[in-house]
Amino acid sequence: MGNSVGGIDRFRKxxxxxxxxxxxLAVLIIFVILLPLVANNxxxxxxxxxxxxxxxALGLNIVVGYAGLVDxxxxxxxxxxxxxxxxxxxxxxxxxxxxxxxxxxSVIAGVxxxxxxxxxxxxxLAIVTLGFGEITRITARNLKITGGxxxxxxxxxxxxxxxxxxxxxxxxxxxFILVILAVLVAMRLHxxxxxxxxxxxxxxxxxxxxxxxxxxxxxxYAYMIGAAFGGIAGAFFAVKMTAISPETFAFTQSAxxxxxxxxxxxxxxxxxxxxxxxxxxxxxxxxGIGQTRMLFFGIMLVIIMVFRPQxxxxxxxx
Amino acid sequence: MSxxxxxxxxxxxxxxxxVSNLSFELEENTIMSLIGPNGAGKTSAFNCLTGFYKGSExxxxxxxxxxxxxxxxxxxxLGMARTFQNLRLFxxxxxxxxxxxxxxxRTKAGVFGAILxxxxxxxxxxxxxxxxxxxxxxxGILDKESRLARNLAYGDQRRVEWAxxxxxxxxxxxxxxxxxxxxxxxxxxLVGLIRRIRKDLGITVLxxxxxxxxxxxxxxxxxxxxxxxxxxxxxxxxxxxxxRVIEAYLGKEDEE
Ligand SMILES: Nc1ncnc2c1ncn2[C@@H]1O[C@H](COP(=O)(O)OP(=O)(O)OP(=O)(O)O)[C@@H](O)[C@H]1O
Ligand SMILES: [Mg+2]
Numbered sequence: 001m002g003n004s005v006g007g008i009d010r011f012r013k014x015x016x017x018x019x020x021x022x023x024x025l026a027v028l029i030i031f032v033i034l035l036p037l038v039a040n041n042x043x044x045x046x047x048x049x050x051x052x053x054x055x056x057a058l059g060l061n062i063v064v065g066y067a068g069l070v071d072x073x074x075x076x077x078x079x080x081x082x083x084x085x086x087x088x089x090x091x092x093x094x095x096x097x098x099x100x101x102x103x104x105x106s107v108i109a110g111v112x113x114x115x116x117x118x119x120x121x122x123x124x125l126a127i128v129t130l131g132f133g134e135i136t137r138i139t140a141r142n143l144k145i146t147g148g149x150x151x152x153x154x155x156x157x158x159x160x161x162x163x164x165x166x167x168x169x170x171x172x173x174x175x176f177i178l179v180i181l182a183v184l185v186a187m188r189l190h191x192x193x194x195x196x197x198x199x200x201x202x203x204x205x206x207x208x209x210x211x212x213x214x215x216x217x218x219x220x221y222a223y224m225i226g227a228a229f230g231g232i233a234g235a236f237f238a239v240k241m242t243a244i245s246p247e248t249f250a251f252t253q254s255a256x257x258x259x260x261x262x263x264x265x266x267x268x269x270x271x272x273x274x275x276x277x278x279x280x281x282x283x284x285x286x287x288g289i290g291q292t293r294m295l296f297f298g299i300m301l302v303i304i305m306v307f308r309p310q311x312x313x314x315x316x317x318x
Numbered sequence: 319m320s321x322x323x324x325x326x327x328x329x330x331x332x333x334x335x336x337v338s339n340l341s342f343e344l345e346e347n348t349i350m351s352l353i354g355p356n357g358a359g360k361t362s363a364f365n366c367l368t369g370f371y372k373g374s375e376x377x378x379x380x381x382x383x384x385x386x387x388x389x390x391x392x393x394x395x396l397g398m399a400r401t402f403q404n405l406r407l408f409x410x411x412x413x414x415x416x417x418x419x420x421x422x423x424r425t426k427a428g429v430f431g432a433i434l435x436x437x438x439x440x441x442x443x444x445x446x447x448x449x450x451x452x453x454x455x456x457x458g459i460l461d462k463e464s465r466l467a468r469n470l471a472y473g474d475q476r477r478v479e480w481a482x483x484x485x486x487x488x489x490x491x492x493x494x495x496x497x498x499x500x501x502x503x504x505x506x507x508l509v510g511l512i513r514r515i516r517k518d519l520g521i522t523v524l525x526x527x528x529x530x531x532x533x534x535x536x537x538x539x540x541x542x543x544x545x546x547x548x549x550x551x552x553x554x555x556x557x558x559x560x561x562r563v564i565e566a567y568l569g570k571e572d573e574e
Contacts, residue, residue, distance in 0.1 A: 192432030207406040212394035212423025
């Protein structure tokens with residue numbers, strides 16, 4: 001274990017050089033692009049799922065990693081996005097037009113949850129966000145428009161330039177594009193005035209406020225942007241699955257995404273990606289050993305957190 | 319014209335009155351000191367001025383406008399900057415990034431500016447760096463801009479705090495014990511710096527300081543407080559010879 005973690009660090013050191021970094025990234029991208037040519041359906045399905053969780057992890061990373069806030073109910077934003085798209089398409093909307101609405105509604109949800117609670121201490125925030133996640137799920141269970149406990153079925157497949165996206169390969173590439181966009185947005189936010197403001201607040205809220213930064217507003221932005229990521233991911237999730245039900249957005253879902261962020265090393269884009277990859281792949285790889293794999297999975301997580309509390313790919317401190 | 323007017327300011331913590339009925343005025347473009355024994359309420363008064371504590375009673379006018387019980391970030395935006403008695407740097411960020419925080423209230427790029435890398439945002443980022451570097455240069459540590467704040471010597475960390483406060487482009491600068499922990503050489507430089515802040519940048523300075531030599535050298539006016547109350551006010555000469563001040567600092571004979 002200690003060895004493999006040491007391996008990651010050695011790997012990171014090699015990657016320290018910009019040229020090698022670029023080359024490694026190029027190889028990785030080519031690999032991802034070519035994968036469907038050689039992979040079977042099952043592998044493509046798992047890979048698509050991984051890409052999907054990467055988008056969610058990158059979104060939650062903005063809240064948890066960049067702004068240092070707790071959120072135990074992230075699946076709620078993902079749910080709002082998925083249901084918005086599902087419902088609007090049911091009323092005949094074009095999928096692509098539902099995306100802005102999915103973003104709008106999830107951001108509104110972000111403001112509703114963030115506005116009144118961001119003044120709270122982080123332990124209270126944990127409870128409130130947990131509750132919010134559950135409320136969202138239970139609401140979806142009980143509303144008629146969301147299809148109650150059985151959810152929405154028969155969501156139509158989207159089309160692009162007349163080509164209907166109904167193959168797993170279509171979604172694989174679609175989610176790959178989403179990942180690239182998400183990485184780009186996350187990177188740009190991180191290296192911006194807003195990104196720095198998050199970091200100042202995380203390091204010392206009083207000092208940040210003395211510098212003229214409004215902590216509540218700045219944190220709310222993190223919530224809203226994180227929610228937007230969740231909403232977009234949800235919209236695509238709805239059309240990929242063609243059916244969504246409240247149980248898809250249970251607490252375990254939120255916990256899983258949070259785990260990806262923490263495991264990867266909060267605040268770093270490669271960390272969030274690595275965390276998501278690990279979380280999706282591990283249970284799949286050990287599918288052969290049945291339910292005990294979840295036990296191993298749990299043990300593995302504990303070991304990682306003990307030996308590497310800063311995460312697999314933590315923020316580098318000069 | 320006075321840039322700051324404190325009127326009958328009182329701050330209570332439960333039964334303890336940390337600041338009591340404190341009034342003073344600060345003329346624009348002067349250097350004034352707030353002094354008093356340990357626990358006299360100097361930092362508490364600063365915290366009321368900068369919004370970190372909400373005063374119980376009284377009024378505070380900054381540039382003629384009430385800032386009593388305002389939020390700290392709003393007060394900073396209005397043009398009042400501060401440093402902390404105990405260093406409060408962003409320790410895991412570089413020196414330059416620390417100072418860039420000061421420009422936050424003078425800039426406005428938001429979410430879309432950042433995501434779309436609009437020209438206006440790119441330009442603004444350049445300006446933030448430019449001003450921050452100028453501030454670092456002003457306090458004399460531009461050569462350390464890319465070091466992590468936590469790796470600097472104590473005296474240099476103090477300078478980062480001053481540069482960071484200057485980067486908010488204030489009209490009034492509050493320094494809470496800037497000389498604490500500095501050696502004699504650094505204190506001399508601090509005197510020079512405070513004078514340059516006023517002369518070159520036109521910033522009014524209010525400082526809390528225990529080093530009497532420094533206070534007497536640099537201040538045009540001194541306010542002395544004890545147990546939260548003002549006990550004297552005047553020039554260095556006047557204050558030095560005030561019996562109440564001597565008593566507060568040396569203690570009453572019958573108490574010892
Ligand atoms: N947040 C607080 N809660 C309760 N009491 C406080 C608080 N802040 C300060 N005090 C009390 O108020 C009084 C004044 O403290 P303050 O820090 O303002 O003194 P000071 O003049 O700055 O002293 P020093 O020279 O030691 O820095 C002290 O008795 C202190 O214990
Ligand atoms: Mg003090």
